[in-house]
Amino acid sequence: MSAINFAVIGYGGMGAYHVHNILPNENERIHIVGTYDINEERQAISQEKGHKIFKSYDEVLADETIEAVLIATPNDLHKELSIAALKAGKHVVCEKPVALNTAELDEIVAVAQETGNTFMVHQNRRWDPDFLLVRELYRNGQIGDLFQLESRVQGANGIPGDWRHVKKQGGGMLLDWGVHLLDQMLWLIDSPVKDVKADLSFVLGEEVDDGFFALITFENGVKAIVEVGTSNYTQLPRWYIKGTEGTATITDWDLNGEMVQATGREDVAAPKPVQAGVGLTKTMAPPSELAAKEIPFPKAEADFEPFYKNFYNVVRNGAEPIVKNEEVRAVMQLIERIFATA
Numbered sequence: 001m002s003a004i005n006f007a008v009i010g011y012g013g014m015g016a017y018h019v020h021n022i023l024p025n026e027n028e029r030i031h032i033v034g035t036y037d038i039n040e041e042r043q044a045i046s047q048e049k050g051h052k053i054f055k056s057y058d059e060v061l062a063d064e065t066i067e068a069v070l071i072a073t074p075n076d077l078h079k080e081l082s083i084a085a086l087k088a089g090k091h092v093v094c095e096k097p098v099a100l101n102t103a104e105l106d107e108i109v110a111v112a113q114e115t116g117n118t119f120m121v122h123q124n125r126r127w128d129p130d131f132l133l134v135r136e137l138y139r140n141g142q143i144g145d146l147f148q149l150e151s152r153v154q155g156a157n158g159i160p161g162d163w164r165h166v167k168k169q170g171g172g173m174l175l176d177w178g179v180h181l182l183d184q185m186l187w188l189i190d191s192p193v194k195d196v197k198a199d200l201s202f203v204l205g206e207e208v209d210d211g212f213f214a215l216i217t218f219e220n221g222v223k224a225i226v227e228v229g230t231s232n233y234t235q236l237p238r239w240y241i242k243g244t245e246g247t248a249t250i251t252d253w254d255l256n257g258e259m260v261q262a263t264g265r266e267d268v269a270a271p272k273p274v275q276a277g278v279g280l281t282k283t284m285a286p287p288s289e290l291a292a293k294e295i296p297f298p299k300a301e302a303d304f305e306p307f308y309k310n311f312y313n314v315v316r317n318g319a320e321p322i323v324k325n326e327e328v329r330a331v332m333q334l335i336e337r338i339f340a341t342a
């Protein structure tokens with residue numbers, strides 16, 4: 001079956017990343033016909049790289065050879081550009097966050113349903129190796145049942161770019177990184193959200209949040225702490241995972257870290273008190289060598305298709321999308337709940 005003829009809308013940081021880093025691996029399935037950006041400098045750069053340049057969005061939509069578009073523009077444009085493409089008979093891959101809120105998403109999905117065209121959101125961090133490792137630990141029980149998962153990304157560079165500082169353009173870190181971390185949690189933990197406590201940070205004094213903290217309790221009792229910061233000159237680990245039989249610290253995206261498993265041995269002597277600061281503690285003494293052992297992280301690979309392979313199979317073969325619009329909606333609802341709580 002033939003590759004899907006594709007146009008990239010918004011040839012900025014992420015649009016160019018799709019073109020140069022993701023789609024080259026997919027050239028049997030996705031054929032990039034050209035790009036369109038309102039910024040002339042970006043148009044010129046794309047042209048220099050040898051791409052066909054569309055002069056307007058209308059030109060893309062009127063081109064009958066184009067079957068699908070990627071929307072990689074600032075967040076406030078996702079809704080109108082997606083709806084226009086769906087109405088013009090195109091399938092759509094839309095960057096995250098899908099839109100500014102659930103109501104906007106519902107409008108897009110209604111048009112996708114009316115037109116019968118595919119609308120899929122690029123919630124790509126389901127494929128991150130660190131997340132796949134946590135998913136493997138959640139499933140394989142190596143450190144028991146996971147009852148608390150802490151997921152953090154922390155930088156020291158403030159809010160990047162231009163439009164990410166502007167509220168009406170969908171700026172702020174909850175809509176930016178929050179989508180990824182919350183999508184991972186909701187996709188992983190197969191239980192409804194029971195309670196949310198949250199706080200947004202405005203350390204930089206801007207009109208949008210520069211980070212947030214959320215404590216999410218699921219109905220099955222699992223707790224997730226999700227935190228994003230942009231004023232962190234040192235970082236906490238990317239993941240800290242507590243299971244009933246062990247603990248895992250995944251420091252970074254390269255899977256550095258450590259995992260310690262309780263041995264469950266019965267011949268372990270009671271821990272001896274240790275000096276702690278100016279006091280003494282038995283409770284906080286390290287476990288004895290017999291009580292716990294360090295074990296390597298398991299191998300964890302995606303047992304589901306890469307994003308664009310799945311998009312191709314959805315469009316050409318009626319496959320189930322991996323990123324479902326109901327799941328995207330659940331993430332937007334959780335984001336709205338965090339905004340309201342905070």
Ligand code: NAD
Pocket residue numbers: 009010011012013014015036037038039042057071072073074075077095096097122123124161176
């Ligand atoms: P960016 O500012 O680098 O690029 C946006 C581009 O869109 C710019 O070149 C701009 O000129 C262009 N643009 C603006 N209005 C347009 C219009 N009406 N028509 C065509 N082009 C238009 O921003 P970015 O970092 O590339 O982010 C773009 C989108 O990608 C955002 O929604 C962001 O959340 C998302 N993103 C996703 C990931 C991910 O991992 N999935 C990573 C980064 C960004």
